[in-house]
Amino acid sequence: MYGDYLRREFKCSGVVVLPVIHVIDFEQTRRNIDVVIDEGALGCFPINHDFDIDEFLPIIKKVRRNYPTLWFGVNFLGVSADRAVPILEDLQEVHDCDVDAYWADNARIDESAKLEDQFEAAETEEIRVSSEWQGLYFGGVAFKKQREVDFEDLSRAAELAANYLDIVVTSGEATGTAAPIDKIKQIRSGSNQTAVALASGVTPENIDCYRDHIDATLVATGINYPGDFYNIDPLRLRMLLEAAREPSRSSDYSDRDHRWYVQLMAPRSRSEEYAWLDPSSAYINAKSFATIVDDLIEPFSPLSVDLVAGIDAVTEAAWHYFHLCHAQSI
Numbered sequence: 015m016y017g018d019y020l021r022r023e024f025k026c027s028g029v030v031v032l033p034v035i036h037v038i039d040f041e042q043t044r045r046n047i048d049v050v051i052d053e054g055a056l057g058c059f060p061i062n063h064d065f066d067i068d069e070f071l072p073i074i075k076k077v078r079r080n081y082p083t084l085w086f087g088v089n090f091l092g093v094s095a096d097r098a099v100p101i102l103e104d105l106q107e108v109h110d111c112d113v114d115a116y117w118a119d120n121a122r123i124d125e126s127a128k129l130e131d132q133f134e135a136a137e138t139e140e141i142r143v144s145s146e147w148q149g150l151y152f153g154g155v156a157f158k159k160q161r162e163v164d165f166e167d168l169s170r171a172a173e174l175a176a177n178y179l180d181i182v183v184t185s186g187e188a189t190g191t192a193a194p195i196d197k198i199k200q201i202r203s204g205s206n207q208t209a210v211a212l213a214s215g216v217t218p219e220n221i222d223c224y225r226d227h228i229d230a231t232l233v234a235t236g237i238n239y240p241g242d243f244y245n246i247d248p249l250r251l252r253m254l255l256e257a258a259r260e261p262s263r264s265s266d267y268s269d270r271d272h273r274w275y276v277q278l279m280a281p282r283s284r285s286e287e288y289a290w291l292d293p294s295s296a297y298i299n300a301k302s303f304a305t306i307v308d309d310l311i312e313p314f315s316p317l318s319v320d321l322v323a324g325i326d327a328v329t330e331a332a333w334h335y336f337h338l339c340h341a342q343s344i
Contacts, residue, residue: 020181020209020229023150024056024085025294029225029258031055032087033251034213034234036063036244040073047081049246054255057085059117059232063243067093067101078111087115087152094118095151096138103147114149117213117232120160121153121179125171135178152232153179155201158188158214168197172204181230185214190235192220198227218253222260231258260301275302 024030035046037060050058060077062070067090074088090098095118105111122134142151155175156163163171175182182205186193192215202210209229216224217236224231235243237250275296296302 025292026056028260029221029228030211030230031251031255031258032211032230032232033058033237033246034089034232035060035246036234037061037070037073038064038244040076042244043073043077044080046244046246047077047084047086049248049251051081051084053248053251055251057087057114059087059089059115061089062091071101071105074105074113075109075111078113085114087117087150088113089117089119092119094120094122094138095153096122096134096141099138099141099145099147102149103145106147112149113147115152115180116149117152117154117183119154119157121155121175121182123153123155123171123175123178125163125167125174129174129177132174132178135175139178150180151178152181152183152211154183154185154213155179156184156197158185158191165197165200168200169204172201172208172210173206176204176206176208179208181209181211183211183213183232185212189214191215192217193224195223195227198224202227216254218250218257221254221257225258225260275305 020030033046033050033055035043035050035058037043043060047058060074070088070090077084077086088102090101095116098116098118102113102116105113122138124132124134142148153175154160155171156168172182182201184193184197184201193212198210198212210227211230211232212224212228213232215236216231216233221231233254237246237254239245239247239250279293279296296306
């Protein structure tokens with residue numbers, strides 16, 4: 015599956031929602047992070063939209079001190095990854111400030127050149143390999159306010175980028191502008207097994223259009239208060255998270271034999287010989303959990319059951335559900 019490693023990172027299925035925080039100061043950042051945590055988002059991306067890195071770094075350090083277990087990445091606006099990685103390494107090694115990911119608007123891919131001639135992207139890769147900082151690299155391809163990529167070259171650009179990036183990130187043509195679905199399909203077609211993220215114009219109302227073609231969304235204006243560039247609306251974020259957890263539109267709800275909820279389970283692997291599915295994400299989706307329980311009790315529905323025993327918590331949940339549905343026959 016596309017982006018399996020991203021879903022493993024977050025123990026999540028469906029679209030990973032990573033709210034973007036346009037930082038003003040630490041207190042404003044803290045308030046937004048609290049919303050992110052309270053609503054159950056799995057991480058966030060603070061960005062220095064209005065000031066330079068020197069003012070941003072003390073805020074990042076304070077964020078890590080105050081939220082030691084929070085997953086967060088950063089975007090040093092206008093700074094390519096080759097310049098950012100040494101800064102991230104210094105934060106980690108000198109200041110005990112681990113940053114989980116870096117997002118660069120421009121991954122420095124030249125779709126007109128061969129793979130062996132991607133000199134700028136290769137330079138960034140060499141710096142990453144030699145660095146002690148080993149976070150995820152989100153890199154922009156055909157990204158807003160960067161060099162335009164012709165439609166017919168989008169797939170090729172994504173194919174090249176997949177050799178250097180952990181997550182291929184694209185966008186609409188401007189902040190808050192939804193990307194054409196045909197563009198996302200082209201990016202997806204070239205990305206091979208590399209995860210694809212969309213970073214503009216995603217809202218609770220339109221995420222269903224993108225669900226089958228992206229693995230993550232980096233979202234700000236779609237979840238902020240109307241007219242407010244700097245503060246997340248908890249209700250909007252909650253709505254987006256709930257929509258992102260829904261199964262793919264291609265799922266066949268009417269055919270129970272397909273066990274459609276399996277696709278919600280995040281893949282986990284212990285080695286090349288052993289693998290399993292982490293069902294946590296299917297459990298927190300109300301529709302899939304109810305269907306799982308229905309499937310568990312279906313073979314026993316004609317029977318009068320006195321006791322259900324098991325070592326897994328879902329067994330207890332199944333028993334309670336069974337009891338509610340069939341109390342008259344127990």
